[in-house]
Amino acid sequence: MRTYREAVKSEIMNFVDKxxxxxxxxxxxxxxxxxxxxxxxxxHDYITKxxxxxxxxxxxxxxxSTPIMDKTNSAMRTVAIVGxxxxxxxxxxxxxxxxxxxxxxxxxxxxxxxxxxxxxxxMINAGIEDGDLVFIRxxxxxxxxxxxxxxVNDETTLKRFYKDTKNKKFILHPENxxxxxxxxxxxxxxxxxxxxxxxxx
Numbered sequence: 001m002r003t004y005r006e007a008v009k010s011e012i013m014n015f016v017d018k019x020x021x022x023x024x025x026x027x028x029x030x031x032x033x034x035x036x037x038x039x040x041x042x043x044h045d046y047i048t049k050x051x052x053x054x055x056x057x058x059x060x061x062x063x064x065s066t067p068i069m070d071k072t073n074s075a076m077r078t079v080a081i082v083g084x085x086x087x088x089x090x091x092x093x094x095x096x097x098x099x100x101x102x103x104x105x106x107x108x109x110x111x112x113x114x115x116x117x118x119x120x121x122x123m124i125n126a127g128i129e130d131g132d133l134v135f136i137r138x139x140x141x142x143x144x145x146x147x148x149x150x151x152v153n154d155e156t157t158l159k160r161f162y163k164d165t166k167n168k169k170f171i172l173h174p175e176n177x178x179x180x181x182x183x184x185x186x187x188x189x190x191x192x193x194x195x196x197x198x199x200x201x
Contacts, residue, residue, distance in 0.1 A: 008038070011049055011056065012043065015035060025063075026076065049121050077103060078102055080100055084119045085134070087118050087120035087174075108135065114191070115133055118133075118158065124175065125158070127196060127197070134195075135194050148191065148193070151187065159172035160175060164183070170185075170186070
C-alpha cells in the first residue's frame with residue numbers, strides 16, 4: 001500500500017505529465033499546487049525532494065521535467081513551414097517561415113527538414129495535390145526519379161527529377177498529363193520530398 005508521501009509524489013508526476021501534454025510546457029509550482037489542491041509550500045518541498053531522488057529534474061528556465069517529458073521531447077522535432085511552392089509553372093521562391101510544427105522524429109529520419117504547402121495540380125499523379133503540406137529534406141543532390149524542390153533562375157518548382165546526359169540538360173517532369181516537361185540547362189536542387197501530409201475528404 002502506498003504511503004502518503006508516495007501518493008503526493010504520484011499526484012505531482014501525473015499532473016506535470018498531463019499539463020505538459022496539453023500545453024507543451026512545464027507547469028509552475030503554483031499551477032501544480034492549484035491542480036492537485038495542495039499548498040504551494042508543500043508542492044515546493046516535494047519537488048525539491050523528488051529532484052534530489054532523481055525522479056524529476058528541476059532547472060531554470062526549463063522548469064520541471066519528468067521521464068515521460070524527456071522521452072516525448074527526444075522523440076519529436078520542430079519543422080519550419082516556409083511558405084508555398086508551385087506544382088505548376090515556376091513561381092518566385094518564398095523563404096518566409098510561416099509557422100513551426102512539432103512532429104515525430106521517426107517520420108523523417110536524419111537531415112534538416114522543412115515544409116512547404118503545394119500550390120497547383122501538376123503533381124497530382126504522384127499524390128501531391130493543391131494545399132498538401134509537403135516535407136522536404138534539405139540537400140543539394142538527388143537521384144533520378146526523386147521529387148525535388150528545384151531552383152531555376154530564382155524561381156522554384158516541385159517536380160520529378162531526371163537527367164538528359166546526352167544533351168547535357170535537366171528534365172523537371174510533372175505528374176499530370178496536362179503539363180509538359182520543363183527542360184533546363186542548369187538548376188539548383190534545394191531538397192527532396194520525403195513525406196506528404198494531406199486532408200482526407
